[in-house]
Amino acid sequence: MTTLFTEDHEWLRIEGDVATIGITNYAQEQLGDVVFLELPKVGRTLKKGEAAAVVESVKAASDVYAPITGEVVEVNEALTAEPSQINTDAAGSWLFKLRIADKAELDGLMDEAAYTAHTA
Numbered sequence: 747m748t749t750l751f752t753e754d755h756e757w758l759r760i761e762g763d764v765a766t767i768g769i770t771n772y773a774q775e776q777l778g779d780v781v782f783l784e785l786p787k788v789g790r791t792l793k794k795g796e797a798a799a800v801v802e803s804v805k806a807a808s809d810v811y812a813p814i815t816g817e818v819v820e821v822n823e824a825l826t827a828e829p830s831q832i833n834t835d836a837a838g839s840w841l842f843k844l845r846i847a848d849k850a851e852l853d854g855l856m857d858e859a860a861y862t863a864h865t866a
Contacts, residue, residue: 747759747760747761748760749857749858750813750852750855750856750857751770751855751856751857751858751860751861751864752811752813752855752856753856753864754810754811754813755769755770755772755773755776755865756768756769756770756773756810756811756813757769757770757837758813758814758852758855759840760846760852763845763846763849764819764843764844764845764846765813765814765816765843765844765846766840766842766843767798767810767812767813767840767841767842767843767844768832768836768837768839768840768841769801769810769832769836769841770836770837770861770865771836771837772865773801773808773836774832774833774836777801777803777805777806777808778803778804778805779803779804779830779833780801780802780803780829780830780832780833781802781803781804781829781830782800782801782802782829783799783800783801783802783825783826783829783832783841784799784800784802785799785821785822785825785826785841785842786798786799786818786821786842787818787821788818788819788820788821789817789818790817790818791815791816791817791818791847792812792815792816792817792818792844793812793815794812794813794814794815794851795811795812796811796812797809797810797811797812798810798811798812798818798841798842799841799842801829801832801841802829810841812844813851813855814844814846814847814848814851814852815846815847815848815851816844816845816846816847817844817845817847818842818843818844819843819844819845820842820843821841821842821843822839822840822841822842825839825840825841
């Protein structure tokens with residue numbers, strides 16, 4: 747399993763042709779207490795850079811963008827019932843899963859070392 751990161755503070759865990767996507771600990775720290783999530787519908791095709799989800803906190807509402815192109819194959823319904831889980835475990839609180847349309851799009855993403863440098 748490979749974990750990659752975006753400049754918009756999302757993480758992706760790649761397993762075969764599916765990417766599991768969430769927001770990073772850095773992102774949840776900037777947002778503050780998460781109170782609401784709006785996730786994409788299963789079956790929806792997202793284009794890279796398209797607004798896919800909304801994370802709402804006591805401070806602001808923030809779009810989560812599709813880091814790659816793909817079809818939504820699953821959403822984390824448990825997280826919509828208890829969105830504050832993102833604050834306690836951002837790395838373990840995935841938002842949605844995409845079937846990867848073009849693996850070449852993964853090439854522009856950062857590994858953990860590059861992401862750590864990006865947020866330093």
